[in-house]
Amino acid sequence: MTAVENPARQRWSLTQEALDGLLNALSPDRDAAGARYLEMRANLVRLFEWRGCTAPEDYADEVINRCARKLGEGEAIRDVATYSVGVARMLLKEMSRDPANRTSPLEQAPVPRSPAAAGVSGEDDREDCLRRCLSGFSSDNRDFILRYYQGEKGEKIHNRKGLERFYGLAAGTLRMRALRLREKLQECMERRLERKDAISL
C-alpha cells in the first residue's frame, strides 16, 4: 500500500477543541488522558506498520482525526482506543479499494526503496554509531546482546541455551530482555545517526 492524500483529511483537521474532546473521552484526568492518547497512537502506528502501510504515522493521525470529529459531532464512544482500531481497519479497507493501493504481483512491484535513502548515513556510519552505543552499555548487557544475536541457526540456538543456563532464565524472559536491549540500542544508534546527518548536511 502507498500513502495517498485522503479527501477527508483535506476537508477536516484536528482543532484544539476537538483534541480536548478526544482527551476528555480518553480520561477525565488530563495526565492519564495524555498517556492513553500516546498509547492509542502508538498502537495505531503499529497496526498500520504490521499491515505493511507506507506511512503508518500519517494513517494513525488520520484515524485520530476521524475519532475526534466523531466525538465533536456528538457520537457517544465508550472506549475510544478500541473504537480507533475499528476506524483504522475501515481506513485500511478504504485504501485497499483504492486502485492505486491494490496489491499487484510481486514481479510487477516497484523495487523497494533503499533503506539508506531516508538519511545520508551509510553502513560505516551505522556501524560506528552502533559500536559507540554498545560501548555505552554495561559490559554485562553488551556481552548479553552480542551473544544473544551471535551465530547462525544451530550455533545461535546453542548460544541462547547457554545464556538461559547462565542467567537461570526461561527462554521467553531472555528473549524479552534481548528485545528491550535491542530497542534501546536501535534508538541510540538512530539518535547518533541523526546527529551525524545533521552535521554532514
Next chain:
Amino acid sequence: MWRTAQGDERMLIDYLLGNLPEPKQEEVEDRAFADRSYLAAIQAAEADLIDAYVRGDLSDPERRQFELRFFASPVRRKKVEFARTLAKIAGEEARIKAEARPSLWRRMLPWDRPLHFAAAMGALLCAAAVSWLTVENRAMRTQVADLQSRGSELKRQTTSLSAQLAEERARSAKVAAQPKPTIPQALVASLILARGTSRSQDVPSQLVLTPGAKLVQIEVQLEPRDDFPRFRGELRTSGGDEVLTRAGLRPRRASGGFTVSVDIPASALPPGQYELALKGVTASGSERDVGYYQFGVKRY
C-alpha cells in the same frame, strides 16, 4: 508472561508476513493491544524475522513477502538496517573472541554453573593440600631457602667477578685497539727558511726527517729586492763540505711575496748542521749573494 509456543510463533510470523486471513489478523491485533506481553511477543517475533531475513534464512516466498511488507515504511526499513548492522558486529565480535582462544576456565565460566562449582571446589581442595604440605615441610623449606640464599650470594659474587673480568678484558682490548703514536710517514719533508734565518741567527731552523722521507723541499722566502730571474743554491755542511748545488731555480709567487724552492734527496742529508747559500743570477749570467741560511737535520 505470555509464552509463544511453536504454533503461535508460526502464526505471528504469518501475521507479520501478511499471510493470515483478515479475521485472524484482527484477532492477533486485538490481543496485542489488550495484552502487553502478547504485544512484546509480536515485537520479538518481528525482530527474529528481520534477523532471519538479514541472515538469508528465509525461503524465497517468505523473503519476497517480507520485502513487500517491511520495505514499505521507513520505520521498518530502519529496523532492517539496524538488524543488518547488529548481525555484522555480533559476528565480528564472535570471530575476535574465537581468535583470542579463551582459556578453558573462561569458556566454561559463563556457561555451566555446576561445572563452575566443581572447578571451584577442586581449587579449594588444592589450596588445602598445599597448606598442609607447607606446614609439614616448613623446616625443609627453611633449609632450602637458606641454601638458595647462599647459592644466590655465590651466584651474585660470581656474576660480579665475571663482570669485573669482562670489564678488565674490555679495557685491555680497548687499550690494545688504541692507535700507537706513530711517526708521520711523509714522503716529502718541508722546511721554510724565512728572512732572518741567515748565518747571523743564533738558533737555526731544524728539519726532522722520518724514515719514510724521500725528498726534502727547502723553500726560501725572497725579499722584494731579490728580483732575479734565476737563482742558484749551494748546500754545504757546517764544516764547509759541499753537499749539492742546484742551478736554474725560478722564483714562484707565493702569499706575501716570492719564494725559491730547492729540492734535495733526503738521503743526501744525514743528521747535522747545514748551510744553504742562495745566489741570484742576473740575465747576463752574473751572480749575487741573496742569503745564507743555516738549518739542522735530525732523523727519527
